[in-house]
Amino acid sequence: MEGIEGERSNKGEGNSSRYSLQPLRINNEDILLCIDIDPQSMVEMKAATAPNGRPFTRLDAIKQAIILFVNAKLTINPQHRFAFATLSNSVSWLRKEFSSEVESTIAAMRALSATTASSQxxxxxxxxxxxxxxxxxxxxxxxxxVILFYCRSTVRPQHQWPVNQKLFTLDVMYLHDKPGPDNCPQEVYDTLVEALEHVTEYEGYILESGQGLARVVFRHMLILLSHPQQRCVQEFIDIPKSLAKKAPQVEPMATEDIVPVSSQ
Incomplete structure (x- = not known):
């Protein structure tokens, strides 16, 4: 984006001063999507089934959301690139090379599966x-x-990272169970918030859902389409707008003036 210069005149003083808008470059993004493959990623979603009739899981919803996200980001800017990793006990590459090809994303999602066991x-x-x-x-x-998809309600993640080293932006999508004797989603959420604030360079977002609805995951992904260099703070987000039903307004019927008709 080019800078803008112009003149601002002070007529009363008979002089003019210069003003300028500093150039601002919005960089293309390399986006690393890291998916939690703990067994809790296989929790079934509500009111949804996979095409083959089997239950639709959190991992299925994440896969579809990622494909929608990549398609939308490339529609906005075909120069964005994507790579993929998985989180079990630690992190492993799923597809290391950053690519702008949708086919590469689809192939990575086909290769993605949950693990049978994991720890903290x-x-x-x-x-x-x-x-x-x-x-x-x-x-x-x-x-x-980095966009981290985290699916565990019982285990808080840990990390060790220097406070003054913020080289990337971190977003978190947290899918969890309801609170219960064996679940501590609020504690996990707080830990994820602390981690995000600890490492993120630009404004990072953390979005959560314990409703078990795929459409909520997709709606959250729409928010993550926003470019880190153009974001407001998360507290000011008011999108997407709710589609509340409004009662139709009844307009008063138009009345015509009655014109008397003469019999003569």
Missing amino acids: PDLTNLFRLAAHEAKKSRMQGRILR
């Missing part, structure tokens, strides 16, 4: 990996963003 996850390797990729992105005039 460590996000340190995710942050270390992201910092390494962020430096490579910056050398190309790009910025890196």
Whole structure:
């Protein structure tokens, strides 16, 4: 975006002063999507079934949301790129090379499956990996963003990361169960918020849902389409708008003036 210059005149003083708008460049994004493959990612969603008739799980919803997200981001800007990783106890690459091809995303989602068991996850390797990729992105005039999908209601993640090292933006999508004797989603959420604030460069968003509805996941992904360099703080978000039904307004019937008709 080019800078804008102009003149501002002070007629009373007979002089003029210069004003300018500093150039602002919105960088293309490299987006690393990291998906939690803990067994809790296989919790069934409500009111939804997969095409083959089997139950529709959190992982299924995440896969569809990612494909929709990538298609939408590339429609906005075909220069964005995407890579994929999984989170079990630690982080592993699912598709390391950043790509702008939708087919690459679809192939990664087909290869994605849940693990049979996992313990407390460590996000340190995710942050270390992201910092390494962020430096490579910056050398190309790009910025890196990480979107973490977390599905555990019983286990809080841990990490060790320097406070003053913020090289990438972190977003979190948290899908969880309702609170219960074995679940502590509020504690997990608070831990994720602390991690986000600890590492994120630009404004990072954390979005959560315990409703078990796929449409909520898709709606949250619409918010994550926003570019980190153009975001408001999360507290000011008022999108997407709710489609509240409004009672139709009844307009008064138009009345015509009665004109007397002469019999003569």
